[in-house]
Amino acid sequence: xxxxxxxxxxxxxxxxxxxxxxxxxxxxxxxxxxxxxxxxxxxxxxxxxxxxxxxxxxxxxxxxxxxxxxxxxxxxxxxxxxxxxxxxxxxxxxxxxxxxxxxxxxxxxxxxxxxxxxxxxxxxxxxxxxxxxxxxxxxxxxxxxxxxxxxxxxxxxxxxxxxxxx
Amino acid sequence: xxxxxxxxxxxxxxxxxxxxxxxxxxxxxxxxxxxxxxxxxxxxxxxxxxxxxxxxxxxxxxxxxxxxxxxxxxxxxxxxxxxxxxxxxxxxxxxxxxxxxxxxxxxxxxxxxxxxxxxxxxxxxxxxxxxxxxxxxxxxxxxxxxxxxxxxxxxxxxxxxxxxxxxxxxxxxxxxxxxxxxxxxxxxxxxxxxxxxxxxxxxxxxxxxxxxxxxxxxxxxxxxxxxxxxxxxxxxxxxxxxxxxxxxxxxxxxxxxxxxxxxxxxxxxxxxxxxxxxxxxxxxxxxxxxxxxxxxxxxxxxxxxxxxxxxxxxxxxxxxxxxxxxxxxxxxxxxxxxxxxxxxxxxxxxxxxxxxxxxxxxxxxxxxxxxxxxxxxxxxxxxxxxxxxxxxxxxxxxxxxxxxxxxxxxxxxxxxxxxxxxxxxxxxxxxxxxxxxxxxxxxxxxxxxxxxxxxxxxxxxxxxxxxxxxxxxxxxxxxxxxxx
Numbered sequence: 269x270x271x272x273x274x275x276x277x278x279x280x281x282x283x284x285x286x287x288x289x290x291x292x293x294x295x296x297x298x299x300x301x302x303x304x305x306x307x308x309x310x311x312x313x314x315x316x317x318x319x320x321x322x323x324x325x326x327x328x329x330x331x332x333x334x335x336x337x338x339x340x341x342x343x344x345x346x347x348x349x350x351x352x353x354x355x356x357x358x359x360x361x362x363x364x365x366x367x368x369x370x371x372x373x374x375x376x377x378x379x380x381x382x383x384x385x386x387x388x389x390x391x392x393x394x395x396x397x398x399x400x401x402x403x404x405x406x407x408x409x410x411x412x413x414x415x416x417x418x419x420x421x422x423x424x425x426x427x428x429x430x431x432x433x434x
Numbered sequence: 435x436x437x438x439x440x441x442x443x444x445x446x447x448x449x450x451x452x453x454x455x456x457x458x459x460x461x462x463x464x465x466x467x468x469x470x471x472x473x474x475x476x477x478x479x480x481x482x483x484x485x486x487x488x489x490x491x492x493x494x495x496x497x498x499x500x501x502x503x504x505x506x507x508x509x510x511x512x513x514x515x516x517x518x519x520x521x522x523x524x525x526x527x528x529x530x531x532x533x534x535x536x537x538x539x540x541x542x543x544x545x546x547x548x549x550x551x552x553x554x555x556x557x558x559x560x561x562x563x564x565x566x567x568x569x570x571x572x573x574x575x576x577x578x579x580x581x582x583x584x585x586x587x588x589x590x591x592x593x594x595x596x597x598x599x600x601x602x603x604x605x606x607x608x609x610x611x612x613x614x615x616x617x618x619x620x621x622x623x624x625x626x627x628x629x630x631x632x633x634x635x636x637x638x639x640x641x642x643x644x645x646x647x648x649x650x651x652x653x654x655x656x657x658x659x660x661x662x663x664x665x666x667x668x669x670x671x672x673x674x675x676x677x678x679x680x681x682x683x684x685x686x687x688x689x690x691x692x693x694x695x696x697x698x699x700x701x702x703x704x705x706x707x708x709x710x711x712x713x714x715x716x717x718x719x720x721x722x723x724x725x726x727x728x729x730x731x732x733x734x735x736x737x738x739x740x741x742x743x744x745x746x747x748x749x750x751x752x753x754x755x756x757x758x759x760x761x762x763x764x765x766x767x768x769x770x771x772x773x774x775x776x777x778x779x780x781x782x783x784x785x786x787x788x789x790x791x792x793x794x795x796x797x798x799x800x801x802x803x804x805x806x807x808x809x810x811x812x813x814x815x816x817x818x819x820x821x822x823x824x825x826x827x828x829x830x831x832x833x834x835x836x837x838x839x840x841x842x843x844x845x846x847x848x849x850x851x852x853x854x855x856x857x858x859x860x861x862x863x864x865x866x867x868x869x870x871x872x873x874x875x876x877x878x879x880x881x882x883x884x885x886x887x888x889x890x891x892x893x894x895x896x897x898x899x900x901x902x903x904x905x906x907x908x909x910x911x912x913x914x915x916x917x918x
């Protein structure tokens with residue numbers, strides 16, 4: 269079976285979680301979405317996704333969570349080989365400067381989205397980051413063009429990097 | 435100061451001098467050595483080699499010492515009858531250390547140095563007398579040194595006391611200033627909060643009212659849909675179900691979605707997620723009607739989602755309104771008077787509401803039975819609850835438990851706040867209510883390390899007490915008492 273690339277959303281408030289997922293449903297045709305309401309549940313999901321030899325392309329993570337916080341989860345993922353390349357995004361209203369700096373330095377944070385977010389912003393960032401991920405990790409990215417940045421993927425295929433690199 | 439040192443003669447040098455004089459009288463030499471001087475006459479000059487020694491019989495002599503690097507002489511000692519002038523130079527052989535000037539018309543025995551030394555050898559009695567005299571004079575000087583030392587010490591002590599008092603006064607001033615800044619900050623913040631609450635209230639009210647109207651309009655539009663009456667009924671049921679649906683937690687949602695995928699095999703994940711929230715009776719009807727996928731399924735699910743969105747808007751709006759209400763009642767900007775009859779439990783609830791982002795994951799155990807109303811400054815008391823609760827949150831970190839109890843007897847009401855943190859170091863527990871005492875070194879956010887000290891002031895203003903101790907089971911316990 270083909271490797272699936274997941275989007276993981278971690279948020280403890282159900283209505284907010286629901287809104288985030290609703291905003292990025294458009295990507296779900298190619299990138300299944302998994303939801304967790306705590307870092308602990310996220311870990312279990314990560315394990316079960318990796319067990320099936322699937323990948324996590326993007327994580328959208330709240331900072332204030334029960335148990336371990338979002339930044340801790342992201343740093344942990346950065347230190348794990350299979351999730352090091354996962355594109356990491358914080359969606360939060362409450363991460364302090366110190367924690368955000370840590371996320372940037374230790375978890376290679378790709379983006380910080382402040383609540384309340386705009387749908388356009390969220391989908392734009394999701395599209396960009398998934399495009400980056402797909403270009404770097406997928407041999408035949410053609411099928412993703414439909415929901416991602418088609419131009420960049422086409423350029424990538426045209427210059428042949430997609431074929432010769434791997 | 436009177437020293438009791440040894441024999442009588444030590445205190446009575448004059449007698450010794452008189453004895454020496456008699457010795458000279460007996461030998462018939464006395465005329466040769468006896469010398470009267472007028473006031474102001476110089477006997478010895480500082481730095482000159484000692485040629486004669488002087489024994490003062492009557493009057494007094496002042497000793498002067500030159501101030502280093504200047505020409506000014508300052509008096510260092512006044513010698514009375516019985517003194518040996520030039521004693522240091524005589525005993526050490528060095529030049530005179532001081533300038534000796536008659537301070538009054540005086541009578542002295544002026545004896546050339548050599549003569550003294552030869553008499554010393556020849557006359558045993560003279561030697562004895564001179565020894566006694568030297569000893570007595572040295573003792574006297576020594577005694578003066580001690581007296582001076584004691585005076586110096588007491589002057590030093592006084593200075594130190596004064597310095598400590600000044601330091602204390604400075605500290606108190608600094609604290610008073612910090613307090614003023616803090617209070618000013620709180621006052622400004624209070625005004626900002628009042629303004630903010632007011633500004634947020636209007637759009638929130640408008641949001642909620644518009645939603646209500648919007649919902650009415652949409653309901654009447656739904657009735658215009660060209661559908662079978664029976665189906666319309668189903669439609670409305672879906673909408674109403676959405677209006678009341680709660681959110682399942684993510685694990686349950688995953689489980690339900692997986693189950694539903696068996697019946698709705700071709701539905702998208704997004705559709706399955708919505709279906710998972712639809713009541714079972716209604717999903718059964720969808721299955722019955724073979725509405726299983728695609729746009730047709732969306733058509734029905736949209737109704738459910740519509741209801742859900744309305745519910746969302748309404749509950750979010752109410753949440754904002756509730757928070758604003760707590761903010762207003764917490765800061766008491768809606769009342770004119772600072773002091774009024776209040777139920778302290780309301781303030782505690784407001785505080786918990788407003789600190790909810792810090793205490794969200796704690797086990798909170800409230801035991802707040804009805805207590806008599808008291809006359810108090812509600813906003814100030816809220817500051818106290820906030821300080822104690824936020825300190826507990828700082829101590830506990832993310833997880834922990836917080837228990838708040840209140841009770842009363844005939845005269846007093848008390849509130850006890852316990853946490854499950856590490857407790858307070860016994861070494862500092864005495865000082866935590868002092869000004870500028872803070873355990874937060876670098877990360878002082880809003881306060882100046884004044885939180886608990888201001889809390890103590892506030893409670894004292896109410897005629898109450900505030901105290902802290904460690905629980906035997908771990909964690910800190912803060913107790914506030916307020917008179918009824």
